[in-house]
Amino acid sequence: MHDVAASVDWYRERLGLEPIYVGADGDHPIAAYRIAGSMMSLWQLPAGEKRVRDDNDRNTYVVVVMTGPLARWRQVLLDRGVDVGEIRQSANHEFVWFYDLDGNRFELSRPLDDGI
Template identity: 30%
Template sequence: MQNAINNLLQGIDTVIIRVSSFTVSKEWYMEKLGFSVLFEDANMQLAVLDTQSGVSLTIWGTQQAIVVNKDTASYPIFKTPDAAALRQELVNRGVKADEIIEDAYTKYFMFYDPDGNVLEACQVHD
């Protein structure tokens, strides 16, 4: 039974982030993070964004209030070779970013989109 599901699940295709303004968020993710649009459906208020990895990010507009609890939210973690340089670049671009946390294995920080959705960048120590 386990092999049947392993053959059918082939990894993560995309991560969905709900946003209050499709247009504002699409521009933010393109301008601030440098993502490009792979697919867009303005009627559905969604865009699939290229993250330069095997997993895309889909922003999807909603009329519901976006309520984010940083302590319980699910969020994507982006790889980076240099957490400090990335954090500084994001701050220079006007992105709200927390301070860097470092442990024996990683250096990481959280940052936020216009709706306060949690995003994280992580550098794994060699």
């Protein structure tokens, strides 16, 4: 994250998420969230450092597994001003990527056979 405080505002306004912790670990501001039963932490990058969106193909990212079609959730994100891609399909899943204000990738994913 470039700015944890700005990210906290963005996650609140765009995703409806409230942090369970905002503070610092030494010199690094952080915010922690509970998402779908898991924990996610946002760490502010050191001054002058910036991630590039192209790094998303080499980094891990949060995947939330959903039930039911993703089109409704994609539209909700679009309506909230989130940068959202098109719904895509692999052999066993449909998925859509979306990005936070720093370009970090998130994925909503649904097994094509919801009985899996």
